[in-house]
Amino acid sequence: MRINPNQMPDLLAALNQSKLITQExxxxxxxxxxxxxxxxxxTAASLLVQNNDQATFNAGYLQSLGALQGQLSTADSTxxxxxxxxxxxxxxxxxxxxxxxxxxxxxxxTMELQGIQSQVMSLANTSxxxxxxxAGTITNTxxxxxxxxxxxxxGYVGNxxxxxxxxxxGYQLAANVPGSQLFSASGNxxxxxxxxxxxxxxxxxxxxDAVGQLSTAASYLSAQRVFYGNALSQAQxxxxxxxxxxxxxxxxxxxLAAADMAQAATNLSQSQLDTQATLAAISKxxxxxxxxxxx
Amino acid sequence: xxxxxxTLSIALSSLAVSQQQLETSxxxxxxASTAGYSRETAVTEAGAPxxxxxxxxxxxxxLRKIExxxxxxxxxxxxxxxxxxxxxxAQLAQMQQLxxxxxxxxxxxxxxxxxxxxxxxxxxxxxxxxxxxxxxxxAAANLARDFNSAASNLTTQQANLNLTVQQSVGEVNNLxxxxxxxxxxxxxxxxxxxxxxxxxxxxxxxxxxxxSLIDLQVIQTEKGGIEVATAxxxxxxSGDQSFALSTQTGQNGNTHVxxxxxxxxxxxxxxxxxxxxxxxxxxxxxxLSQLDQLAAGFSNAxxxxxxxxxxxxxxxxxxxxxxxxxxxxxxxATMQAVMTDPSLIAASFDGTPGxxxxxxxxxxxxxQQVANGQTxxxxxxxLVFQVGSATSNTSADADAAGQIxxxxxxxxxxxxxxxxxxxxxxxxxxxxxxxAAARVxxxxxxxxxxxVNLGLGAAVQ
Numbered sequence: 001m002r003i004n005p006n007q008m009p010d011l012l013a014a015l016n017q018s019k020l021i022t023q024e025x026x027x028x029x030x031x032x033x034x035x036x037x038x039x040x041x042x043t044a045a046s047l048l049v050q051n052n053d054q055a056t057f058n059a060g061y062l063q064s065l066g067a068l069q070g071q072l073s074t075a076d077s078t079x080x081x082x083x084x085x086x087x088x089x090x091x092x093x094x095x096x097x098x099x100x101x102x103x104x105x106x107x108x109x110t111m112e113l114q115g116i117q118s119q120v121m122s123l124a125n126t127s128x129x130x131x132x133x134x135a136g137t138i139t140n141t142x143x144x145x146x147x148x149x150x151x152x153x154x155g156y157v158g159n160x161x162x163x164x165x166x167x168x169x170g171y172q173l174a175a176n177v178p179g180s181q182l183f184s185a186s187g188n189x190x191x192x193x194x195x196x197x198x199x200x201x202x203x204x205x206x207x208x209d210a211v212g213q214l215s216t217a218a219s220y221l222s223a224q225r226v227f228y229g230n231a232l233s234q235a236q237x238x239x240x241x242x243x244x245x246x247x248x249x250x251x252x253x254x255x256l257a258a259a260d261m262a263q264a265a266t267n268l269s270q271s272q273l274d275t276q277a278t279l280a281a282i283s284k285x286x287x288x289x290x291x292x293x294x295x
Numbered sequence: 296x297x298x299x300x301x302t303l304s305i306a307l308s309s310l311a312v313s314q315q316q317l318e319t320s321x322x323x324x325x326x327a328s329t330a331g332y333s334r335e336t337a338v339t340e341a342g343a344p345x346x347x348x349x350x351x352x353x354x355x356x357x358l359r360k361i362e363x364x365x366x367x368x369x370x371x372x373x374x375x376x377x378x379x380x381x382x383x384x385a386q387l388a389q390m391q392q393l394x395x396x397x398x399x400x401x402x403x404x405x406x407x408x409x410x411x412x413x414x415x416x417x418x419x420x421x422x423x424x425x426x427x428x429x430x431x432x433x434a435a436a437n438l439a440r441d442f443n444s445a446a447s448n449l450t451t452q453q454a455n456l457n458l459t460v461q462q463s464v465g466e467v468n469n470l471x472x473x474x475x476x477x478x479x480x481x482x483x484x485x486x487x488x489x490x491x492x493x494x495x496x497x498x499x500x501x502x503x504x505x506x507s508l509i510d511l512q513v514i515q516t517e518k519g520g521i522e523v524a525t526a527x528x529x530x531x532x533s534g535d536q537s538f539a540l541s542t543q544t545g546q547n548g549n550t551h552v553x554x555x556x557x558x559x560x561x562x563x564x565x566x567x568x569x570x571x572x573x574x575x576x577x578x579x580x581x582x583l584s585q586l587d588q589l590a591a592g593f594s595n596a597x598x599x600x601x602x603x604x605x606x607x608x609x610x611x612x613x614x615x616x617x618x619x620x621x622x623x624x625x626x627x628a629t630m631q632a633v634m635t636d637p638s639l640i641a642a643s644f645d646g647t648p649g650x651x652x653x654x655x656x657x658x659x660x661x662x663q664q665v666a667n668g669q670t671x672x673x674x675x676x677x678l679v680f681q682v683g684s685a686t687s688n689t690s691a692d693a694d695a696a697g698q699i700x701x702x703x704x705x706x707x708x709x710x711x712x713x714x715x716x717x718x719x720x721x722x723x724x725x726x727x728x729x730x731a732a733a734r735v736x737x738x739x740x741x742x743x744x745x746x747v748n749l750g751l752g753a754a755v756q
Contacts, residue, residue: 002714004705004709005708005717006708006712006713036398037391038394038682039390039391039683042682042684043680045400045683046680049405049679051400052400052401053409057409059413060416064416064420067417067420071421131424131649136649137644137645137649137650140648140649159647161644164652165419165420257400290716290720294722
């Protein structure tokens with residue numbers, strides 16, 4: 001059987017092929033990536049899009065959790081200050097109930113109480129980065145305003161809205177308690193109690209009852225404050241979870257996209273050997289034919 | 296013829312034939328690297344014997360013909376393999392270009408979609424924050440722009456292919472004209488019983504080049520000429536006549552291929568023209584349509600969710616993206632992020648500025664089936680998969696076709712290729728035969744001198 005006398009195209013094709021493999025291996029090592037275009041691995045390319053989506057949302061949730069935690073801890077510590085102020089008012093009230101005080105003494109106490117009253121109102125109007133924390137969802141304006149037409153002396157112009165904040169896939173956390181529920185709940189109205197105490201102190205009558213009312217309102221407020229503590233700890237747990245999920249997502253991305261360096265290095269040295277061998281074969285190829293031997 | 300002169304003429308015929316054989320070998324050696332050359336052999340046979348009474352005497356050697364060695368079946372297979380490989384290579388080049396639009400998971404349309412929803416999500420703890428709202432507006436604009444540019448790249452690629460079609464048709468016409476003229480020359484030579492091997496090699500070469508452009512079949516006619524037509528029967532060359540193809544711009548702006556008044560665009564099934572047309576008329580429109588469906592489905596869903604909420608001013612939400620065109624075609628190219636004022640983002644459930652209640656609806660689009668029963672990211676990642684696997688399949692097929700072609704070339708070379716070793720051996724043979732015949736001539740010469748000198752005193756040398 002007569003063989004193909006022109007082997008050159010085959011050798012050149014083989015050379016081309018091994019150079020192509022060399023190039024691919026070099027590309028993987030240089031970029032560290034196995035999937036540079038979708039055709040390198042269509043399934044992986046498609047999964048990488050989804051992986052990036054997960055990574056984006058994960059990072060996003062962590063960021064909003066940061067913002068949320070800022071709000072929650074500000075609200076929490078503000079309420080702590082309010083409770084302290086109310087306890088101070090109680091102490092003053094008990095002191096004022098002592099029958100041995102003079103009018104001037106009671107007047108002094110009244111002034112302090114009034115100071116506490118405006119402090120509490122100011123605390124109830126706390127804002128965090130431009131957002132009023134105790135206004136429900138009308139957060140662009142101070143929720144508590146002076147209103148001398150009502151017994152408590154302080155009116156609420158916020159609403160009852162509660163925002164649910166998304167902190168994970170399908171995971172929502174209530175982010176606030178409306179100010180009306182905290183400060184002016186019926187039967188536990190902090191401002192009413194404060195105002196009544198002031199009036200009682202001024203009139204030197206019913207001070208003990210007023211102190212009792214204030215104490216009830218303060219306990220109620222303390223109980224409401226627990227919401228923020230709970231929300232903070234849930235936010236913290238979620239942050240921990242998201243951080244570990246982030247590691248998993250990154251790991252998955254590596255599995256999908258990263259080049260196996262050891263394999264790529266092996267491929268590279270193998271294909272370089274192949275190239276050398278093919279080049280040597282080609283150079284030997286055209287050396288000898290019968291014409292060389294005909295004198 | 297008998298006698299010494301008869302012997303002389305036999306020796307002379309041998310010299311002449313050896314000389315021609317040497318010429319043939321020398322021509323083979325000279326053409327050892329010529330592409331498409333088929334080696335020739337000088338076919339000799341013994342001359343017709345003559346009878347003299349009871350004796351049968353030979354009359355020397357006769358050169359029957361100079362034969363080109365080629366295998367017609369292999370030629371047919373080579374043509375088909377060439378058509379196949381050119382078709383696939385044309386498609387592969389285009390697919391590799393197309394897939395660059397979808398090559399990154401961290402940028403491009405998919406990342407933009409993720410980013411848009413993420414920016415909305417950032418509003419959740421602080422919905423009235425103007426800086427955060429502006430990020431949503433920016434993300435929406437980036438998304439629309441990337442849809443626009445992907446669609447634009449695909450349509451530009453399509454338009455460039457129109458130019459390629461025109462050029463290919465021009466090349467086909469050039470080749471068919473050349474083929475017709477070669478056919479004419481071959482017919483003339485064959486009528487005069489002259490060896491037309493070189494021209495037949497040329498003819499084969501032209502047909503091979505045509506195969507890389509368009510699908511064809513070669514039909515031998517009874518007169519010994521050839522007809523070339525496309526696989527579906529459109530005549531390209533008939534003997535010494537060629538039929539040019541033409542191009543016309545169709546309704547959708549695409550270039551169509553015509554044979555006379557008949558549109559043969561969709562019936563071309565091989566060669567680079569087929570690959571180009573397939574990419575232009577099937578692949579690109581398919582992916583463009585998927586982009587359009589995603590753009591339209593996404594825009595509509597977001598706009599609907601937006602309308603269910605209230606903006607920062609307490610006004611009912613308006614559209615965030617332009618309304619897609621009816622019939623969806625062109626949605627990706629024309630998509631705009633029409634909401635530019637951050638206060639218009641409809642995050643609020645009840646019109647109060649601090650409410651984030653409608654964000655749940657807007658974010659819900661991320662898990663809604665917006666295109667082909669898939670979520671936005673699902674639809675996009677599926678598109679990436681399809682582009683990737685179409686490209687990698689075409690690449691594998693092109694490789695396989697290339698290997699088949701290579702093997703057929705090798706087979707053809709084993710039949711028709713010039714082997715220098717073989718030619719060298721032949722030359723030695725012919726040289727020896729020539730030398731022997733020359734020796735016979737000198738022997739006869741001295742015999743003739745002896746004959747002339749018969750019975751004479753002085754010798755004629």
